[in-house]
Amino acid sequence: MSNRPPEDTAVSVKTGQFIVSRLTPSQPGALGIVGIYGDRACPILNAYFHAFKGTSIELLAVGCIAVGHWYHELATNGESVHSSRGGCGQTQKSQECVVLVRTGIQSWEIHTHGGMAVVESFLEIFESAGADKVSWNKWLTCMQKDTRDTTVRKQLAQVDGSYAAQILTRQLAGFFQSDISRVQQVLDMTPRCLDRLVVAQAIINRLKQAARIGLRLTQPWRVILLGPVNAGKSSLVNALAGYDRSIVSPHAGTTRDVLETRVVIAGWSVDFIDTAGFHLADTQKKKKNEIERKGIDRAAVAAMEADLILHVQPLDQSVNDGFSITKLGDDLPPYITVGTKSDLCDTKQSCEKTVLEPLVRTSARTGHGIDRLIQIVLEKLVPEIREQPGCFLEGVPISPEDVDVVRKLHEQAECYSRDL
Ligand SMILES: Nc1nc2c(ncn2[C@@H]2O[C@H](COP(=O)(O)OP(=O)(O)OP(=O)(O)O)[C@@H](O)[C@H]2O)c(=O)[nH]1
Ligand SMILES: [Mg+2]
Incomplete structure (x- = not known):
């Protein structure tokens, strides 16, 4: 799964093109930026914007700014509000303190308050004057001459x-x-x-x-937890995430579907994927709860797309669950065995009963081994950091x-x- 936004068709600005775009995220923020391109922008800016220092828009050099008021509506007599200021027809329509930046001969940015309605109002003014509203993605493609720079910025x-x-x-x-x-x-x-x-x-x-x-910088790592029911998979995901994302219960078969939890660990974005547990003898049973079977099938499919499998084994059980990771297929992603519920093994001997020797022993209850597990997971996902220090510090x-x-x-x- 990728969280990459849909790509716009790559276009570059054409003569006569008139476009407007919201350059800050579509959510309330401290600052809103609206980009405008086209020779038709100047008259509109002149009508709605009044620089405090009386700076002329036309004479503003590329790369320079003008600070002033933006009048969201024109005066009823058709003149711009600022030209009628002080006159009897003056209106006190909503005005905004903005910074106008000339980013190119025909391109501008308006830096304003980041409220949704404010930014929307700017966009509407230019749209009603004939500008095409484009996504930031398309805007970037239109404006940037260097395509690599555009790709980096999008990422x-x-x-x-x-x-x-x-x-x-x-x-x-x-x-x-x-x-x-x-x-x-x-x-x-x-x-x-x-x-x-x-x-x-x-x-x-x-x-x-x-x-x-x-x-794959924009794709989070995918780490899937597989193992028998009640092994403590959901508890482990919660311990890794640091909050109760997955439902945990003593009833076998609590998790029915594939549930993803995104966390950032040591600067890397990781999706931990909780799954429906595999039943002990049930793996052989023909008749099986349909929902559980679907959950298990989904887990198997998700496992094949993962970057790393955590094969979760409860340390307090010596029973062979009849499940082997290798049964999932030939082209398996790398996997490690993780022991859970280490707090239930008070003596080393009781832990030795476990079927598979785990690479790391953890307890979601006490937090034991969780940091070590995170360290091992990162080493498996990005071995370059240890093997090639400095590998990512220069050109990539x-x-x-x-x-x-x-x-x-x-x-x-x-x-x-x-x-x-
Ligand atoms: N003592 C102890 N109990 C744990 C630990 N981790 C999980 N448990 C308990 O084990 C039971 C099952 O935990 P879950 O996390 O729901 O196990 P699961 O593997 O997700 O189970 P399913 O979703 O049913 O497959 C719950 O009662 C948990 O409280 C642990 O580290 N120590
Ligand atoms: Mg679960």
């Missing part, structure tokens, strides 16, 4: 975790391009030099290693196009090396 708006945001921010600052040009410089240089090639190859290898994560390919650029450099470096 930045979608990520939950700070780690992904940091990687993307570095890409906005040009880290990837700088890596690419350093490599290209070496490959273009004559005479050829082995030492320089080694440096270039190290950069290429780092970029290749970073691509696995770079290509974040799209198939970036990967292609790196692949071509790799091929060039191979030729270079053969010709040395």
